[in-house]
Amino acid sequence: MQGQPLLAVRDVSVVFGGIVALNNVSFDLRQGNILGLIGPNGAGKTTLFNCLSRLYQPSKGDILVDGASILSRPAHKICDVGIGRTFQNVALFPNLSVADNIRVGAHSHTKSDIVSDALHLPWTRRQEHTLNERVDEIIAYLDLQAVQDQLVSGLPFGTQKRVELARALAAEPKILLLDEPAGGLNHEEVHVLGDLIRRIRDDRKITVLLVEHHMGLVMSIADHVVALNFGSKLAEGTPAQVQSNPDVIKAYLGSKDQ
Amino acid sequence: MSTAQDTSADIAGTRPAAGKSILTVPLVASLATLGLLIVVPLFLKNFVVFQLTMIVIYAIAILSLNILTGASGQVSLGHSAFFAVGAYATGIMMEHANVPYLLAIPIAGVICFVIGFLFGFPALRLKGVYLALATFALAVAAPPLFKLGTFEHWTGGVQGLLVTKPEPPFGLDISQDRYVYYLSLTIALIIYLLSVNLLNSRSGRALMAIRDNEIAASSMGVDLALYKTLAFGISAGFTGIAGALGAITVAYVAPDAYTFNFAIALFLGMVIGGVGWLPGSLAGAAFIVFVPNIAEGISKGLSYAVFGVFIFAVIFLLPNGARQLAYYLYAQIKKLVSRF
Ligand SMILES: Nc1ncnc2c1ncn2[C@@H]1O[C@H](COP(=O)(O)OP(=O)(O)O)[C@@H](O)[C@H]1O
């Protein structure tokens, strides 16, 4: 019915000294979709993200982007296949300004060498100029103008999360991995975030893989949902299907944090 | 490293604030400092000019250390070794191969760049105190190697190596000391400008991203191994140039001038100037040259104790070193200006 998926996770397993963090997990992510990845704490969601961004090596299985395996790429070459991400606990560069954090996000889209940079050769200046235009656009898009010259370390958590999103967008990813973007946000902010994620998908043609604890958010914006529990896939389908799946209900009722 | 909250990440201390005239306080302060460095030595005795030359040379080495530690987050307690290699390379080239000093200085820099770059690879596997210890090993290993009988023909062994002090060119009517001073100042200025450019560029941001969060940096496409080894190479290369200038200024290269104590002095200079703040390198260099002398003037027998008290006082009062003082003065000036 549909062609090749943008991202294919095939029988991926990850073992940490006896703990099976992921167990034969498979699913497809289709171009233009928002896929919600849910599951109780410790289900293996972040571990899967870390496999996708090549921070962990699966002990088994394969991960394909546009049909090609990414498992032989080093972590710093993963933006080249169009995967960008945010981190569950925010991993910004605290001693850099908001704008510089976003500039680093575009590292893979720019090039330079230390000699040209030290001499500020004209071509590097032109590149910086283009980069600054792109950074300004993202800063405006995410409403960060007021803080753009401030150090990240002094900003409130919610703002830091937006900066991290901005940094990920600067790499112009095809696939955006968001690890619990609603963590620490209040009800109102979660609503705004939901709209923002949808806008990012629609305006920027970015496919989204969303890990989220906040069921309301996932159910309202996801096209497709995959539920994990103890490293295994529990259910998959539309939000309504997954929400009414008896195993999913049991897993969630069994865990204290939902 | 973080008292300067509202100053953004202006490691080079040169970025003008948005919407202000280009004649900013930092720029005026930089130009005034440069003006003093150019004019004042014309009125000083040769010995003081010699001391100023050493300050400028140490400032280059401290600035180099700042690129490594302040920008890329890698600690080195071994920069005396790169300084020594630069000095010996220059002395050997000039005295054994008649290489003109203006050629020997950059070649010494390139040699140290290569050594530093290569040392950067094993350093990739070490962090924090372990890296500090590995570089410390470099510092303690260097002097005995230079004394070794096997290399005595080249290095002069324990005796060291006499180096010809260059004559001013074009029949310029200034003393050798002044000439070497202005030569060092010119090279220091070039290195400073190159470093400011570097840190305000894509490469510089990559280094600082690595310092702040390696995992996030690599997820943004930053090649950790490449940038960390380059930082070592650049830092060692500039330090080697400082060593080369040191050799021709003192006109003598001796193994015991480059001990572990010297590496610590450079590290101290970096902290006193403000880790991660390039203009502070000059203040740090002045501290490590003048303050021991002042301490000795206060008490000959207890000079080290007095020096220790000075260090303690600075670190206690200004944990972010000269940078903190500069930002404080800057804020005061802004307040004063806004009243008119
Ligand atoms: N680096 C690691 N070393 C050891 N165990 C890990 C590591 N990362 C994750 N785990 C374990 O893998 C399991 C899944 O964790 P995680 O992927 O963080 O879950 P989630 O993001 O769904 O809450 C947990 O039991 C966790 O303790």
Ligand SMILES: [Mg+2]
């Ligand atoms: Mg998680």
